[in-house]
Amino acid sequence: MFREVDECSKISKQAYLRVLHMAGIGIMTFPESFCKLKHLKYLYLVNTSIDVLPGSIMYLQNLEYLNLSNSCIKVLPKSIMYLRNMQMLRLGNCYPLRKLPKRLKYMRNLHCLDINGVSLKHFPVGIKELTSLRTLPKFPVGKENGAKIGELGDLNLLEGEFRLEQLENVGSLGEAKSAKLQCKRNLLDLHLTWTYNLSLKKLAIFNYMGMSISPGWLVNLKKLVEIKFYNCNRFEHIPTLGRLPNLKVINLSYMNSFKCFVDDDTNMLGDTTNMFLSVEELHIKNCQRLVSLPSSLPKLKVLELYNCDALVSLPNEIQSFKDLKKLAISYCEQLRERYEMKIGTEW
Incomplete structure (x- = not known):
C-alpha cells in the first residue's frame, strides 16, 4: 500500500x-x-x-x-x-x-x-457537547478530574450496549439523576459497575433498565449492610442477595416485575433456609407481582409491605421470628383477609 x-x-x-x-x-x-x-x-x-x-x-x-x-x-x-x-x-x-x-x-x-x-481513567470535560453520539460503549465517571456523570444528560441518541463505570464517583442521588438514563430509549444493554471495593456498606440502584445484576459482582460485597433498589422495572429476582453475610436492611420499591427472592442454584420459589441470616429490616413497596418472601429471616425486626397484591401469604416460620417488633401491611388485598388485626384467619 x-x-x-x-x-x-x-x-x-x-x-x-x-x-x-x-x-x-x-x-x-x-x-x-x-x-x-x-x-x-x-x-x-x-x-x-x-x-x-x-x-x-x-x-x-x-x-x-x-x-x-x-x-x-x-x-x-x-x-x-x-x-x-x-x-x-x-x-x-x-x-x-x-x-x-x-x-x-x-x-x-x-x-x-x-x-x-x-x-x-475518565473522559475529558465537555463530552456533553457530543450530542450526535450513537455509539459509546462505556463511560468511566470522573471524580476530581474528568467528566462527571451529568455530562451524559443530553446524549440521548446512545444506542446498543452501554457500560457506566466507576459509579463510586457519583456523589449524590441528584447527580445520578442528572445522567437522565430514562431518556436514552435506544439502549438495549446497560451495565452499571463499581470499582471492586469490599468496604462498600450502602448501595442504592435507581431506574436500572437491565433484567439482572451480575451475581459474581454482587456476592463480593461482603461488608454491605444496606441495599436499596428503586424503579428497576425489569428485575424478576435478585440473585445471591441472601448470601451477603452482613446485609441488615433491604428496601425494594416500584419493582414492577419482581416476583421472588431466589438464588442461582435454587428453584423458582427459592429455598432460602440458609440465606438472609443477618437481615433485620425488609421494606417492600409497590411490588405488585411479588409472590413469595424468604422462608427464613431469623433476625428480622421490621417487616413492611405496601401494595403487594400478588402476595398471598407470609413465611410459614413467621411465628418463630422472635425479634420481630414491627409488622406493617398496607394495600395488600390478599394478605388483608388472612392477617387483619384480631379478625384475620392467620392473626
Whole structure:
C-alpha cells in the first residue's frame, strides 16, 4: 500500500485519494506527507505499530472515518479537534491509550466513538457537547478530574450496549439523576459497575433498565449492610442477595416485575433456609407481582409491605421470628383477609 500511495504522490494525484488503508504490525509511522491528501475521507490504520499521529493530521479536513483499532497508539494529537467532519473514531483495543484529547468536545459530528478495550481513567470535560453520539460503549465517571456523570444528560441518541463505570464517583442521588438514563430509549444493554471495593456498606440502584445484576459482582460485597433498589422495572429476582453475610436492611420499591427472592442454584420459589441470616429490616413497596418472601429471616425486626397484591401469604416460620417488633401491611388485598388485626384467619 505504501508503494501505491507513493506513486499517487509522485504523479500528483494525492488530492483525489478518498480512502487510505494501511494495515500490518510492520508499519511504524504515519508519514506527514499523507496529511496533504486533502480529499481523504476514510483512513484505516488497523493492526499497525503506529504509536503517535502527527499534529498535521488536522489538515485532513474532509476526514470522516478514522480507524486505529488494535494499533499501538499512545496518545492522540491535540490538533485532532480540528477534524470537525469526523463521524467515526474507532480506537478499539488500543491498549497503550490512557486518555482522550481535552478538546474532544469540538468534534460535534461524531456518531461513533469506539473505546472498547481502552483503559480510560475518565473522559475529558465537555463530552456533553457530543450530542450526535450513537455509539459509546462505556463511560468511566470522573471524580476530581474528568467528566462527571451529568455530562451524559443530553446524549440521548446512545444506542446498543452501554457500560457506566466507576459509579463510586457519583456523589449524590441528584447527580445520578442528572445522567437522565430514562431518556436514552435506544439502549438495549446497560451495565452499571463499581470499582471492586469490599468496604462498600450502602448501595442504592435507581431506574436500572437491565433484567439482572451480575451475581459474581454482587456476592463480593461482603461488608454491605444496606441495599436499596428503586424503579428497576425489569428485575424478576435478585440473585445471591441472601448470601451477603452482613446485609441488615433491604428496601425494594416500584419493582414492577419482581416476583421472588431466589438464588442461582435454587428453584423458582427459592429455598432460602440458609440465606438472609443477618437481615433485620425488609421494606417492600409497590411490588405488585411479588409472590413469595424468604422462608427464613431469623433476625428480622421490621417487616413492611405496601401494595403487594400478588402476595398471598407470609413465611410459614413467621411465628418463630422472635425479634420481630414491627409488622406493617398496607394495600395488600390478599394478605388483608388472612392477617387483619384480631379478625384475620392467620392473626
